Every structure is written in structure tokens, then in C-alpha cells.
Amino acid sequence: MLIGVIAGLIGLSFGMFGVLAFRVSEQQRHIVDVDVEDPSLPEGAAEVLAVLGRAFVVVDAIDGVVRASPAAYAYGLVRGHTVVHQQLLELTAKVRRDGVVLEKQLELPRGPLGQGTIIVQVRAAVITEEYILLLADDRTEFTRTEEVRNDFVANVSHELKTPVGAISLLAEALESSADDPEAVKRFAKRMHKESTRLAALVQDIIELSRLQGANVAQQSRPVDINTVVSEAxxxxxxPAESKNIQLVVGGHAAAMVYGDQDLLVTALRNLIDNAIRYSPENTKVGVGIRVKDGLVAVSVTDQGDGLSAEDQERVFERFYRVDAARSRQTGGTGLGLSIVKHVISNHGGEVTLWSQPGQGSTFTIRLPEMEGQDDGDASDAGKPVAHTSSRDPRPQRRDAAGVHEQGATA
Incomplete structure (x- = not known):
């Protein structure tokens, strides 16, 4: 029986390798399975699964999860001991009924909030009379590359023309004003400003490109949300001190999330920098942390002019600027909030916005809290908790500092 099980596993894995071998990274090769022992799983099968180097789930006759890899949890295929998505359950039911090997590409929500999605190539087969094996590969980047590339190149080309053209004109003006020290100084200052803007734009483009090529699920680790807030x-x-803006941090949550710490710090810093950029001098920017219903929320509140309903609909688009002229003056590239949304979606979370003209804005990111913190069960360390979220009540008042209370304090 064991020989048949191993042969089935190896045959299934080679079938998947033949289609997706070029997608296997070194990180994927070193994934090991979650230590969930089940005495009814055939002896030796666990060892074979461990060397497959793929995201996998083994389910029993009632679709209960017998064994799953960390990548299966990171992809959002499994929460606790349950297969999350109906499409996967339908696939296992058909395999169980017909006794055939099936392969299908599915687009599934990454987390309980459903804002980010992951595209996975799933292969399912019977390995014993009782068990079914699901192998999954992340195809998100592969299937979206062409669309992203075409859109991105068009936008980048347009955005780079402005500062490059300005620098070219300023260089000509500088050359023709060699005998006028004041004009040289003025043009040099403007050229420096445009070059700084160009450098910021290039840096954001590089960052966004890196995000689009990153596989967060393969780089995820337990992350302390307080550390993320502190670093950001x-x-x-x-930039806050340059405008005499006070950064006020409210709340402290003993909460861990599963993800890439550097990316989460970058996302939160972009929100804080955005709040600073659009806040008047001598004001405050609030950063609040709280945990509710298995979700870790971090909010950033400013005392700026606020956004209209129309702007709120588009503010997360790449290169969108509410006030293009002001954005150029403040050094905004139009990519910061797009980077935030991309990072948080890749972590199975969501980013939301509350704003009213004249009352400032509150951006809130929510991430699934990492399961298994209270009981210290290391085997559960990589599993996001499956909870649904309810939106915060919209703030109708300000505290004494003039900062919206939504998420500003714990």
C-alpha cells in the first residue's frame, strides 16, 4: 500500500513539475510541512510530502485537513483544519467521485477580507481510498505580467517626461545665463528640485516593480505589528520635523501578523509620509493600533483638507494625484498609495479610507492576526485567523488634538 501511495505522490508531483517547473524558487524548495500528526496517514507519506517542495494539502473523506504545508496557509487555501474555498471543495468532490487526476487554475481571495487575490494552479488526485492530495502553485505573477507591464510602461513613460523635460529646459536656461549669477543660482535650485523629484519617482517605480515581482507567501515570517509601527x-x-508636525502614536497591541516586515514598514511609512505631505505645518498626525475580531488595524490620521468622494474612489490608482500642481510642489510621485494597496493586498489584508472635505483623512490598514499566539503553539505560527471584519464607525468628532478618533488610539 505504501509503495502505491509513494508512487502516486511522485507521479502527481512530476505532473505538476512538468507544467510549472520554471516557477519553483529556492525558497519554495525549502518549504517543510506543518507538524500535524495523524496516525491514520500511511507511514512514509509525510516524508514524501515534505520533499515535494510545493504548497500541498491532504484532506480526508469529509474534506478535513490532515496535513498542509505553510505555503498552503500563506496562500489562504487553508485556515485552521478547514479548506477555505468552495472551488477547492468542488474539485476534491469530483476527484473523489470519478477517481481521476484533475488540474485547474483558480483565482481565490488571499485572506478573509477578500480584497487581494491569488491565482493558483491546483492539481488534485486520490492517494488512498481515504485521502486526496491537492498540489498548488502560485501563478499570480505569471498570469498578470503582460497586463501589468503594458499598463506600467505607458504610465511610466508619461510620468518621466515631465521632470526629464523640465531638467532639459533648465539646463538650456542655465547655459544661456552664465553671465548672470542670480539667474544661475535660481535655475540651479529649480534643477535640483526637479532632479530630486525624478529620483523619488524612479525609486517608487523600482519599489512598485519589486512588489509586483515579489512572492510574499514565500517570504513571510511572524511580524510584530508594534515593531512595524515604530520603524515606520x-x-x-x-519630514515631520521639517514642517513642525508631531507624530502621535496611540495604542499598543501584543499582536503578530504573518508577512514581510520590510514591505509592511514601507507601506505604513508611505501612509505616514502622505499624511505629513498634505497636513498644514504645526499640526499632528496620529498613528493608532488596535486588534478586533482577529484583525490587526493600524490607522493614520491627518489634519489636512480632506478628500472629495470622487477623489476617494481613485486615490489608490497608480500616478493619480488629487492636486497635481501641489503634488509636484510637495514631492509626491502619485505611487505611494498604490504601493500601500499592493503590499497590503499581497498580505491578505485591506486598506480603507475615511475622509471629508475640511476634516482630514484616516487611512486604515487591516491584516489577519496570526493564530496561535495565546497558547504558544508553534505549529500554528504561520496560520492566519479566519475572521470577517466589520468596518469601523465613521468618526464624527475630533479629540483635543484635532485628530480623528477612528483608529487613532487603541
Missing amino acids: VDRSQL
């Missing part, structure tokens, strides 16, 4: 606030101190 520290990195935003200089």
Missing part, C-alpha cells in the same frame, strides 16, 4: 514612525521623523 522613526523613518518619517525628518
Whole structure:
């Protein structure tokens, strides 16, 4: 029986390798399975699964999860001991009924909030009379590359023309004003400003390109949300001090999330920098942390002019600027919020916005809290908790500092 099980596993894995071998990274090759022992699983099968180097789930006759890899949890295929998605359950039911090997590409929500999606190539087969094996490969980047590339190249080409053209004109003006020291100084200052803007734009383009090529599920680790907030606030101190803006951190949550710490810090810093950029001098920017219903929420509140309903619909689009002229003056590239949304979606979370003209704005990111913190069960360390979220009540008042209360304090 064991020989048949192993042969079935190896045959199934080679079938998947033949289609998707070029997608296997070194990180994927070192994935090991979650230590969930089940005495009814055939002896030796666990060892074979461990060397497959793929995201996998083994389910029993009632679709209960017998064994799953960390990548299966990171992809959002499994929560606790349950297969999450109906499409996967339908696939296992058909395999169980017909006794055939099936392969299908599915687009599934990454987390309980359903804002980000992952495209996976799933192969399912019977390995014993009782068990079915699901093998999954992340195809998100592969299937979206062409669409993203075409759109991105068009936008980048347009955005780069403005600062490059300005620098070219300023260089000509500088050359023709060699005998006028004041004009040289003025043009040099403007050229420096445009070059700084160009550098910021290029950096954001590089960052966004890196995000689009990153596989968060393969780079995820337990992350302390307080560390993320602390690092993001520290990195935003200089722009805040330049406008005499006080960064106020409210709340402290003993909460962990599963993800890439550097990317999460980048996303939160972008929100804080955006709040600083559009806040008047001598005001405050609030950063709040709280945990509710298995979701970790971090909110950033400013005291700026607020956004209209129309702008709120488009503010997360790449290169969209509410006020293009002001954005150029403040150094905005139009990519910061797009980067935020991309990072948080890849982590199975969501980013929302509350704003009213004249009352400032509150951006809130929500991420699934990592399961297994209270009981210290290391085997559950990589499993996001499956909870649904309810939106925060919209704030109708400000505290004494004039900062919206939504998410500003724990």
C-alpha cells in the first residue's frame, strides 16, 4: 500500500513539475510541512510530502485537513483544519467521485477580507481510498505580467517626461545665463528640485516593480505589528520635523501578523509620509493600533483638507494625484498609495479610507492576526485567523488634538 501511495505522490508531483517547473524558487524548495500528526496517514507519506517542495494539502473523506504545508496557509487555501474555498471543495468532490487526476487554475481571495487575490494552479488526485492530495502553485505573477507591464510602461513613460523635460529646459536656461549669477543660482535650485523629484519617482517605480515581482507567501515570517509601527514612525521623523508636525502614536497591541516586515514598514511609512505631505505645518498626525475580531488595524490620521468622494474612489490608482500642481510642489510621485494597496493586498489584508472635505483623512490598514499566539503553539505560527471584519464607525468628532478618533488610539 505504501509503495502505491509513494508512487502516486511522485507521479502527481512530476505532473505538476512538468507544467510549472520554471516557477519553483529556492525558497519554495525549502518549504517543510506543518507538524500535524495523524496516525491514520500511511507511514512514509509525510516524508514524501515534505520533499515535494510545493504548497500541498491532504484532506480526508469529509474534506478535513490532515496535513498542509505553510505555503498552503500563506496562500489562504487553508485556515485552521478547514479548506477555505468552495472551488477547492468542488474539485476534491469530483476527484473523489470519478477517481481521476484533475488540474485547474483558480483565482481565490488571499485572506478573509477578500480584497487581494491569488491565482493558483491546483492539481488534485486520490492517494488512498481515504485521502486526496491537492498540489498548488502560485501563478499570480505569471498570469498578470503582460497586463501589468503594458499598463506600467505607458504610465511610466508619461510620468518621466515631465521632470526629464523640465531638467532639459533648465539646463538650456542655465547655459544661456552664465553671465548672470542670480539667474544661475535660481535655475540651479529649480534643477535640483526637479532632479530630486525624478529620483523619488524612479525609486517608487523600482519599489512598485519589486512588489509586483515579489512572492510574499514565500517570504513571510511572524511580524510584530508594534515593531512595524515604530520603524515606520522613526523613518518619517525628518519630514515631520521639517514642517513642525508631531507624530502621535496611540495604542499598543501584543499582536503578530504573518508577512514581510520590510514591505509592511514601507507601506505604513508611505501612509505616514502622505499624511505629513498634505497636513498644514504645526499640526499632528496620529498613528493608532488596535486588534478586533482577529484583525490587526493600524490607522493614520491627518489634519489636512480632506478628500472629495470622487477623489476617494481613485486615490489608490497608480500616478493619480488629487492636486497635481501641489503634488509636484510637495514631492509626491502619485505611487505611494498604490504601493500601500499592493503590499497590503499581497498580505491578505485591506486598506480603507475615511475622509471629508475640511476634516482630514484616516487611512486604515487591516491584516489577519496570526493564530496561535495565546497558547504558544508553534505549529500554528504561520496560520492566519479566519475572521470577517466589520468596518469601523465613521468618526464624527475630533479629540483635543484635532485628530480623528477612528483608529487613532487603541
